[in-house]
Amino acid sequence: MVFGTSSDAGGGSSRTLRSRRSLLRAASGLGVAALAGGTLTGCSQSSSGATRVRLWSWLTGMDQYVAAFNASQRDVHVELSVIAAGTSGGYAQQTNAIRAHNAPDILHTEYQALPQIVTTGGLRDLTDDVADLADGFLPAAWRSVRPDGRTWAVPMDFCPMAFFHRKDLFDKAGVQVPRTWEEFAEAAAAVRRTDPRARITTFPLNDGAFFAGMAWQAGDPWWRVAGDSWQVGIDTKGTMGMAGYWQDLVSSGKVAHTPTADQSWISSLHQGRLWGMLGATWGVGVMKRSLPTAKGKWAVTTLPTWGDKAVNGAFGGSAFAVAAQSEVPEAALTFLRWLSTDPAVPRIGAKVTFPSPAYLPSRKVAREAYKNEFFAGEPLFDVFDRAATRVPDWTWGPTSLSVFSSIADVLAPVPTGGTTIPRALHTLQSSTVATMRERGLAVRNGGRA
Incomplete structure (x- = not known):
């Protein structure tokens, strides 16, 4: 059964849940029991007598959220330590702290990284603690914090593409x-005819999280659970179809393949040489x-679809776990609970960023609080609310982060013809299976390689 599907909401059999948890923890060989003797250092009370809670996070605006929470009551006092973003060192810092028995009370994780952190055995099982919140979140966000049918974190935001x-x-x-990817290819050709220097967008070959988001829309989750084994299927029908489509556009020069958000990309946007960006709410x-x-030149719409099937991928989003x-x-x-559900949070977020709460009532508050004065076209929240409801089931595995890194490596030769995107995925499939087996996981090769 796939991790995080709605059929897991009822918990399943205890034997199934135990076997799923063992699959996760086997990746590191470190279970909760190994950590039971560890304690946090420092006093659990602040100078005011409130219970002190330590939080590590890199989320934009978190200092303002913490300040508002601390000002709202006297019983709990949160102390924020800003750390590097997850893949820039934050995950390693948190994992090392877990192993050293000095983890903060609250840890920050993106959805794709959660299974990897669960393997440390260092997270509290929140299934019973937050069961009452389940129906309040976007289904895709809630499934994302339940990689083995148990709840390991509380969703904060969610980023449909x-x-x-x-x-x-x-x-x-x-x-x-x-509106469809078939029309997108036609539009890409039309943009180039209009201005030979211009491209409709860039398909960044160095961004594993972006590539995974595009594969998410195409279907076929890369990881599944088959009995007591992980089934890995990166080079299966959905992803391979998406890969072949973009290979044609890249090799024909109808789209660029440069990184997003670097200076060259920004310059191309300023000069009108890029007419679009495939991104998510953070865009x-x-x-x-x-x-x-x-101002007034850009607009946003949902991703083009594969045929008439209204499906959308996701690219980012955060949750918070308790050590x-x-x-x-x-x-x-x-x-x-306050951070994920209190209406004060999206109101604060509207002042510092574009809020995209995972909690459904907070999305209504965010819509009212955020003032769009930049984008033309359809209202932003209409677009992103529609996109968020189209995100299908997806499974993140215990090696997602290393796969993201590998994607950039295997796709690097594509621009020079050293490989193709489909061939690179066969390589990625083989290396992912091998890496997971090296970590002691039971793995079935569910790919086409």
Whole structure:
């Protein structure tokens, strides 16, 4: 059974849940029992007598959220330590702290990294603690914090993907904004005919998280659970179809393949040489910061679809877990419930970023609080609310982060013809299976390689 599907919501049999947890923990060989003797260092009370909760996070605006929470009551006092973003060192720092028995009470994790952190045995099982919240979240976000049918974190935000485009340039050239990927390929050719220097977008070959988001839309989760084994299927039908499509566009020069968000990319946007970006909700802030003089030129729509099937991928989003070592789990959960569900949070978020809460009532608050003065076209929350409901089931495995890194390596030769995107996926499939087996996991090769 696939991790995180709605059929897991009821918990399943205890034997099944135990076997799934063992699959996760076997990746590191470190279970909760190995950590039971560890305790947090330092006093659990602040100078005011409130219960002290330590939080590590890199989330934009977290300092303001913490300040608002601390000002709202006297029983719990959260102390924030800002750490590097997850793949820039934050995950290693948290994992090392778990192993050293000095983890903070609350840890920050993106959805794709959660199974890997669960393998440390260092997270508190929150299944019973937050069961009452389940129906309040976007289904895809809630499934993402339940990799083995148990709840290991509380969702904060969720980032469905979208197509950001220069509405003014599309309108002027008479090019229809594509609704399907077939129309997208036609639009890509039309953009190049209009301006030989211009491209409809870039397909960044160095970004594993982006590539996974595009594969998510195409279907076929890369990891599944088959009995007591992981089934790995990266080079299966959905992902391979998506890969072949983009290989044609890259090799024909109809799309660029340069990284997103570097200086060359920003320059191309300023000069009108890139008419679009495949991104997610965080792209609202990226565009506003990168193109402050482009007000009214850009619009956002849901991703083009494969045929008439209305499915969307996701690219990012955060959740927060409680350390198994924490001496103050109830106080930590008091903050996490506030962070994920209190209407003050999206109102604060609307001032510092584009809020994309995972909690459904907070999405309504965010819609009212955020003032869009940059984008033309359809209202942003109409687009992203529709996209969020289209995100299907997906499984993240215990080696997701290393796979992201490997994607950049195996796709690096694509621009020079050293390989193709489909061939690179066969290589990735083989290396992923081998790596998981080296870590002592039972693995079935479910790919086509």
